[in-house]
Amino acid sequence: MADQTVFTTPDPTVRELLATHSNLSLDVRSGLMLDGVPLQAIADEIGTPCWVMSADTLRKRAAKLHNAMKSAGLSVSTHFAVKSNDHLAVLSIVSQAGMGADVVSGGELIKARKAGIPASRIVFSGVGKTDAELRLALQEGIAQINVESAEELEILSGVASSMGREIDVALRVNPDVDAKTHAKITTGVAGNKFGIPYDEALGLYRLASELSGLRPVGYAVHIGSQILTMEPYRAAYGRIAELVRVTRQAGLPVTVVDCGGGLGICYRDEGEGSPEALAGVIRSELGDLDVHLAIEPGRWIAAPAGVLLASVILRKKVTEGSPFIILDAAMNDLLRPSLYEAWHGILPLSAHDAVLAPEEACVVGPVCETGDTFAQDRSLPPLQRGARVAILDTGAYGAVMSSTYNARPLAAEVLVDGDRWSVIRPRQKVEDLWANEILSEGMRVEA
Numbered sequence: 001m002a003d004q005t006v007f008t009t010p011d012p013t014v015r016e017l018l019a020t021h022s023n024l025s026l027d028v029r030s031g032l033m034l035d036g037v038p039l040q041a042i043a044d045e046i047g048t049p050c051w052v053m054s055a056d057t058l059r060k061r062a063a064k065l066h067n068a069m070k071s072a073g074l075s076v077s078t079h080f081a082v083k084s085n086d087h088l089a090v091l092s093i094v095s096q097a098g099m100g101a102d103v104v105s106g107g108e109l110i111k112a113r114k115a116g117i118p119a120s121r122i123v124f125s126g127v128g129k130t131d132a133e134l135r136l137a138l139q140e141g142i143a144q145i146n147v148e149s150a151e152e153l154e155i156l157s158g159v160a161s162s163m164g165r166e167i168d169v170a171l172r173v174n175p176d177v178d179a180k181t182h183a184k185i186t187t188g189v190a191g192n193k194f195g196i197p198y199d200e201a202l203g204l205y206r207l208a209s210e211l212s213g214l215r216p217v218g219y220a221v222h223i224g225s226q227i228l229t230m231e232p233y234r235a236a237y238g239r240i241a242e243l244v245r246v247t248r249q250a251g252l253p254v255t256v257v258d259c260g261g262g263l264g265i266c267y268r269d270e271g272e273g274s275p276e277a278l279a280g281v282i283r284s285e286l287g288d289l290d291v292h293l294a295i296e297p298g299r300w301i302a303a304p305a306g307v308l309l310a311s312v313i314l315r316k317k318v319t320e321g322s323p324f325i326i327l328d329a330a331m332n333d334l335l336r337p338s339l340y341e342a343w344h345g346i347l348p349l350s351a352h353d354a355v356l357a358p359e360e361a362c363v364v365g366p367v368c369e370t371g372d373t374f375a376q377d378r379s380l381p382p383l384q385r386g387a388r389v390a391i392l393d394t395g396a397y398g399a400v401m402s403s404t405y406n407a408r409p410l411a412a413e414v415l416v417d418g419d420r421w422s423v424i425r426p427r428q429k430v431e432d433l434w435a436n437e438i439l440s441e442g443m444r445v446e447a
């Protein structure tokens, strides 16, 4: 594994993390609360590890994004990136908050429909959609398919024609813009697998207009994730605007620009991506094109809405360096620190723990991988066996990326809504781990 990112600023204190996480508060008696609901009470009843999502935060952030676009005078459809959190309860809340869905698989498409998101508000992205997934999209009559290659255009045309259907298609263009984010979440530079090379886009748009079953409507772009500054967006949208003009000059109509997702949040002290600034860039680069605009945010909506609760199994002393705080949550639950060297805030649930003078510690899970590390040499209040913590900003790319590695059942999920909470997914039972496993009886022989 690569070295952990080196930060130039000290780790934020408990107080600083609370200041940047407005849905969290610390009560002297009840400890850490999400929307005023004590997280200790949830952990007492449900146990740990346990994901907790805030319905209010999802609604507020969706509203904030919508208002930012409206204030900039833009009419923008918002499609929630289902891959960031595909729980039906979450999808249902964002749908009621006025969002459609951006899906990247047949499974996500079916979940979005199940959550009540109309097909007319679903867009299908991704570099490799199977024939069965394309058929499903056509059957459901979704709004648009974002096509990522010449090959996919031909395949989709074949599938649509064989079904006697037509579908709106946007070409996902790779604008060759570096989003200056982590290499594993950058998607818009030449040489990665996403999108159609900029120089080939017009040719393919023309091809799409000639193929049966396809109605090319415009272009889509998504340059990466956790983007905090507007320069990459400005550069990408500027290139797309140019492409729209060139396409129209070639006599081909363009009515849609899908601006993708990627707006970042404040995990540590980086500040969050501003929806108002994004709206400003969309308006200045694309506002005068007379196209229907769309965005596909995932992380910005869902990440700050969730925490992962965990308990300290034990505190392991080492002869040199920081002690290990070993949690009952692990990389199989929250993969981001292992996969992306992601930094997540960690707060004690107990107010008593929260006020202790900080020490440096390594916070790890019990999985048999060195990569199973949540925080390296992190300044934290000292945590003893049995102490509980919340790992912050885990509402996006959290539970959805879980596995059962090391035969660890999937953690429970809870939704807080106002002053009430309920379990939205019970902890997986250990028996479920092998429920679909078959001993090798009845083996077949190929003659």
Ligand SMILES: *Cc1c(COP(=O)(O)O)cnc(C)c1O
Residues within 6 Å of the ligand: 081, 083, 084, 102, 104, 125, 126, 222, 224, 225, 226, 260, 261, 262, 263, 296, 297, 298, 299, 300, 396
């Ligand atoms: C992942 C993804 C998104 C969402 O990205 P966020 O960083 O979560 O906003 C949007 N569009 C596409 C095509 C994606 O692959």
